[in-house]
Amino acid sequence: xxxxxxxxxxxxxxxxxxxxxxxxxxxxxxxxxxxxxxxxxxxxxxxxxxxxxxxxxxxxxxxxxxxxxxxxxxxxxxxxxxxxxxxxxxxxxxxxxxxxxxxxxxxxxxxxxxxxxxxxxxxxxxxxxxxxxxxxxxxxxxxxxxxxxxxxxxxxxxxxxxxxxxxxxxxxxxxxxxxxxxxxxxxxxxxxxxxxxxxxxxxxxxxxxxxxxxxxxxxxxxxxxxxxxxxxxxxxxxxxxxxxxxxxxxxxxxxxxxxxxxxxxxxxxxxxxxxxxxxxxxxxxxxxxxxxxxxxxxxxxxxxxxxxxxxxxxxxxxxxxxxxxxxxxxxxxxxxxx
Amino acid sequence: xxxxxxxxxxxxxxxxxxxxxxxxxxxxxxxxxxxxxxxxxxxxxxxxxxxxxxxxxxxxxxxxxxxxxxxxxxxxxxxxxxxxxxxx
Numbered sequence: 001x002x003x004x005x006x007x008x009x010x011x012x013x014x015x016x017x018x019x020x021x022x023x024x025x026x027x028x029x030x031x032x033x034x035x036x037x038x039x040x041x042x043x044x045x046x047x048x049x050x051x052x053x054x055x056x057x058x059x060x061x062x063x064x065x066x067x068x069x070x071x072x073x074x075x076x077x078x079x080x081x082x083x084x085x086x087x088x089x090x091x092x093x094x095x096x097x098x099x100x101x102x103x104x105x106x107x108x109x110x111x112x113x114x115x116x117x118x119x120x121x122x123x124x125x126x127x128x129x130x131x132x133x134x135x136x137x138x139x140x141x142x143x144x145x146x147x148x149x150x151x152x153x154x155x156x157x158x159x160x161x162x163x164x165x166x167x168x169x170x171x172x173x174x175x176x177x178x179x180x181x182x183x184x185x186x187x188x189x190x191x192x193x194x195x196x197x198x199x200x201x202x203x204x205x206x207x208x209x210x211x212x213x214x215x216x217x218x219x220x221x222x223x224x225x226x227x228x229x230x231x232x233x234x235x236x237x238x239x240x241x242x243x244x245x246x247x248x249x250x251x252x253x254x255x256x257x258x259x260x261x262x263x264x265x266x267x268x269x270x271x272x273x274x275x276x277x278x279x280x281x282x283x284x285x286x287x288x289x290x291x292x293x294x295x296x297x298x299x300x301x302x303x304x305x306x307x308x309x310x311x312x313x314x315x316x317x318x319x320x321x322x323x324x325x326x327x328x329x330x331x332x333x334x335x336x337x338x
Numbered sequence: 339x340x341x342x343x344x345x346x347x348x349x350x351x352x353x354x355x356x357x358x359x360x361x362x363x364x365x366x367x368x369x370x371x372x373x374x375x376x377x378x379x380x381x382x383x384x385x386x387x388x389x390x391x392x393x394x395x396x397x398x399x400x401x402x403x404x405x406x407x408x409x410x411x412x413x414x415x416x417x418x419x420x421x422x423x424x425x426x
Contacts, residue, residue: 261354311354314353321393321397
């Protein structure tokens with residue numbers, strides 16, 4: 001089933017080294033050793049590379065277009081060479097168009113290294129963290145930067161810790177439902193325009209745009225700022241998208257699930273999101289149902305599925321009857337003593 | 339009003355899946371639809387009620403249809419029973 005049509009996938013194809021440095025400096029304290037006029041260079045690959053073999057002279061399959069990490073191994077290796085050989089090895093290495101260099105474990109390059117990178121206009125950074133941590137942080141950051149993104153028209157609310165994304169035609173009342181949920185103590189992530197991005201393989205994250213964060217349009221009222229009205233408890237910045245709730249006008253010709261035994265999903269950026277199609281009509285309290293959707297999802301997550309449970313009970317009941325164990329639907333009415 | 343008698347033909351009886359389909363078929367019609375089994379009379383448009391019947395293979399059920407489209411409703415629903423819920 002397709003509910004979200006014309007989702008246009010956007011993906012960055014490069015980031016500037018300058019932006020890389022500013023972000024990583026802020027996120028986990030990457031230090032600048034030498035700018036070397038290299039801030040306008042582009043990083044085009046989300047992977048990182050440890051150039052041990054390339055320094056040793058094996059330059060086949062050298063992933064030179066990635067961020068290069070110099071850890072203990074690389075440093076030790078370079079120091080094991082005599083000065084002449086070291087410079088020769090580095091010169092060969094820097095013939096390739098490398099975006100930037102990061103030293104881990106607080107290592108600092110020597111004067112020769114800095115001279116060569118200055119010539120080649122390649123920025124050099126370092127971090128006091130051990131190599132595995134540096135690799136982890138950089139990979140996570142680059143993964144996020146190069147992750148595919150889509151924009152979705154809908155309302156996104158954290159209900160009891162479950163990210164419910166409401167979609168449906170405009171004017172069906174998505175914002176009103178979101179507002180009602182906020183009123184009941186849940187937290188708005190974004191309304192109207194939601195940016196969704198894939199994190200790792202199986203997680204879809206959603207957030208609002210910087211500009212429109214927590215603003216909302218209510219028909220007949222205009223724009224409101226949910227954070228200002230309800231305070232900080234009513235909002236959050238980002239949330240995993242866990243359930244897609246498709247709102248539709250009740251259509252008597254259409255069949256809606258009565259048991260919930262079938263599990264529908266919608267594919268967004270390759271992540272399958274559990275999907276609930278909710279017919280609405282005047283007087284139906286969608287807010288309460290939304291809370292139940294969240295709680296039922298939690299229950300399922302913890303291993304209890306009401307539909308499956310009742311299904312099993314019915315099967316057992318039919319079996320028992322087959323074996324002549326006849327019981328009334330209610331076995332015994334006591335007097336009204338409680 | 340139309341009254342029909344049907345027998346459950348499939349091995350698994352009137353379990354969850356056929357109950358859900360039965361309710362969906364019945365909900366298409368305006369007519370009221372009741373199922374009578376042993377001591378229970380239930381609304382055939384309510385999933386919980388239909389499941390409560392716990393009717394195994396061989397049980398005889400009485401069906402009652404009442405409303406402007408009772409003929410069509412009776413025809414389609416009786417047929418579904420006679421097909422053994424498509425599980426034969």
